[in-house]
Amino acid sequence: MNRPPHNKGYTLIEMMIVLLILSSVTAIVVSSFQTAYSAKQTSHFLEQLQDDLYYTQAVAISRGETTSLTIYPENHEYVVYGKNKKLLIRRTFPSHIVFKGGTLGYKVVYLANGNVQKPGTLFINTNFASYKVVVQLGKGRFYVAKL
Template identity: 40%
Template sequence: MNNRGYTLLEMTMVLFIIATVTSISFGNMKSVYDASGRNEFIQQLQQDILYAQQMAISHSMYTSVIFLNGSKEYVIRQGNGNVLLRREFSENTAFVPITLSLNDVAFLADGNVRRSGTMEIRIDDHRYRFVLLLGRGRFYIEKL
């Protein structure tokens, strides 16, 4: 009598193989997830700095971005002290001044930067360089 079915041993082997392949692929997902989080943070930071520049131009008012490592946040503030944006960042992120201090990212009423310089952004073991250029408020963030 042939039932044309699978034995319990065959089914167990197939499930073991599927479980092994699945566990290997989930192990690699953590690094992909972490990289995605870092990229998202850098993109959000770039958008927020552009927002600060746009607010300086549109309101003809001095606007600054202040990085607070102690409270793990950065704040965009206009010259009158009005807080436009407050954004938190993770515990594993730090802003390190090089030639630009943590409260030197500022835009004049015409959108130009107050001072040029460089700052380092550290996220876990990854480092980025934030460079603020003179004239027209140009800046870039590059991975080191």
């Protein structure tokens, strides 16, 4: 009896090549998603920080009391305090975001009239870019700029 060769399947080498190609493509796609996710986290953090600075100023004006936003870089968090160190907001931020205290230090204080107590600059470094937060003298104006 003559039996034909079994040509119905793939060889082990062919399967390994296909799996190697698929795993390489998957690794590339996953790493690009992680990069995009970190960039989105940074963007969201900067927006949240701006909103919280506006909130800190609004509370100072509306309640007629000194309020502050204090950054604790070693704990990866910042806190908004009202009168007598009353906790208003506590937020954490991702570990890839690093604060560098500039002339402002790690604290922004708004007086009862909405003016900032001390103007200055605060630097923020991420995996992708560096930013500076500039708090200007008078009326508590500030802006965030990419370096």
